[in-house]
Amino acid sequence: ASGDAGQEPVLQVRIINFNFETVQVTWSPRRYSGTNLTFVYKLSSAEASRPCCNYIVHEGHTAGCLLEARKDEILCFSLGNGTDILFRKCEWISAYLKPSSPEQLSFRWHEDAVTVTCSDLPYKRLLYEIQYKSIFDTEWQSKEGETCNVTMQGLDSEKCYFFRARVKTLESSYGSDTYPSDWSKVTHQQRGELRDSCQGKKLFPKFIL
């Protein structure tokens, strides 16, 4: 996010909305380094503005603020040096959403296909991306779904596969400034069962050329 449209921003401000739980606003003062800037904010559901009560401090100076924001609403905030307001902005916090990573992936194998499911996040218009590869593949393959229930075909259940998942937002619903979630931890599957890893003995594919 930056200051008024078109002018060189006094401050470089970055907003991350961690899964509608915590919003982190960080700033790096171009011309005001070494100054303790104060952050005052108001959420659209709140009665009044309030000063930050959870600053992030870097090299002895305020560099960010962590605030609780539990729903899809507008955050208005300002940054000042005690005498002047240096930066002012209002934004939907959903515009900077970073969903949490999917957890507890579960697998249902049926012949050469597997359906991967996990619990959907409590808000809408997301894309659940599943990536998979076997020990013979160098690149991940990707499949997406609007719910966490994604089926991938053409797999060889004899092979050992790596799976991972993440969540992205739909640009038409959240804009282009959001962040994909971190990848889930990698899960290994072979013959429809969970494996600790895929290193084990190299299994030759069914069809040897």
Added chain:
Amino acid sequence: YNFTDCDFEKIRKKYQEVIYQALNKYMNGVKSTEFNNYIYCEDPPDCLAKIDLITFYPTHGCTTLAKEIFAVRTNATLTLQCPGYSGTQINNTQAKKKRKKRQVTTNKCLEQVSHLMELWRRFSRIS
């Protein structure tokens, strides 16, 4: 007009299929977050009422949105999915003629359309 009885799911799908690209095309790379003001809508009917107002009612400095492609599609969608909504009488040929004779997009219109994008995004998140 009270937008409470509209079919929000169908409107949301139409927005994602055809209206969103037209809005994006109009903005031509200008990001809606570049405008340092915002617009709020509470629930789907409130969002549609504000979308209708900004799209079809000229304001000072921006009088031409109703003829844009996104407006024609918005008008068609609301007329189809909102019982009793009469909408504005703009047909496709007028919109096409407008596209040939491209006027300069004023900054005020870009600001208005950036508001529209925020309202449509909010509408799609909650419906």
